[in-house]
Amino acid sequence: MFHIQPRSTTFPTETLERFRDIDTSTLGHLTDFGAINSLTPVRRPLRLLGPALTVRIPHGDGSIIREALKMACPGDVLVIDVSGDERRACWGEFRAYAAMQKQLAGVVTSGAITDWKHIARLNLPVFSRGASPLTTRALELEGEINTAVAIDGVTINPGDLIIGDDDGLFIVPPHRADALAEAALTKQQQEQQKRQQLLQDHPEWFR
Numbered sequence: 001m002f003h004i005q006p007r008s009t010t011f012p013t014e015t016l017e018r019f020r021d022i023d024t025s026t027l028g029h030l031t032d033f034g035a036i037n038s039l040t041p042v043r044r045p046l047r048l049l050g051p052a053l054t055v056r057i058p059h060g061d062g063s064i065i066r067e068a069l070k071m072a073c074p075g076d077v078l079v080i081d082v083s084g085d086e087r088r089a090c091w092g093e094f095r096a097y098a099a100m101q102k103q104l105a106g107v108v109t110s111g112a113i114t115d116w117k118h119i120a121r122l123n124l125p126v127f128s129r130g131a132s133p134l135t136t137r138a139l140e141l142e143g144e145i146n147t148a149v150a151i152d153g154v155t156i157n158p159g160d161l162i163i164g165d166d167d168g169l170f171i172v173p174p175h176r177a178d179a180l181a182e183a184a185l186t187k188q189q190q191e192q193q194k195r196q197q198l199l200q201d202h203p204e205w206f207r
Contacts (some may be wrong), residue, residue, distance in 0.1 A: 002067065002140075003142075003145050004067065008158035011177065016188050018177075019177075024170045025167045026188050027077070030183050030187070035154070041127065042120050042127075045128065045165075048105060048106035048164030048165065049164070053068060054075040054081070055149070056144040057083065057136065058141055059083060060139065060145065061136060062137070063139060064145060069098050072099070072103070078104055078113070079108045079151075087132060088111065088136050089114035090106060091111075093114075094155045096118070099124060106113070108162060110130070110167065112130050113131060180192045
């Protein structure tokens with residue numbers, strides 16, 4: 001049985017723009033809440049930013065992901081909770097093509113992917129636990145879309161902001177967004193001033 005909730009839009013465009021250039025490492029100086037560092041990007045460098053479209057699948061059955069891709073809108077980040085099944089890949093080459101056709105901002109899964117060499121060639125940010133030759137099946141048993149999911153103890157609600165880069169992932173809920181953005185932008189401006197001073201004082205370090 002599939003359980004599908006309506007889409008949740010919680011971040012206005014202006015808020016998304018404030019996070020456009022904020023690094024996950026900057027957020028990691030400010031808060032522990034929301035950090036996910038156990039998943040690996042398929043390729044680097046990368047940048048991922050967008051609201052979460054959440055999916056939860058049971059062991060062995062990835063069929064509801066097809067329904068999530070149908071619902072997806074440009075700019076969404078598909079977040080897949082595999083219910084602890086890290087042996088099977090729920091994401092592969094042709095699902096990645098479907099995601100690109102829908103203009104998704106990226107994909108995050110708590111499990112594995114397959115077809116790594118093909119996905120690594122695509123301009124689609126993907127974070128996963130690793131790779132596996134075993135895959136889920138289209139059994140149509142059950143699954144959920146747009147409900148709360150969890151990855152490594154971090155709760156992700158539909159519409160939460162997903163930020164990813166070479167250092168990892170951060171999940172930002174709406175009620176924390178403005179304060180975190182303000183603090184992070186201030187910190188990055190200060191760091192850039194220090195960086196410019198070091199460049200001026202020690203140009204040989206940056207060759």
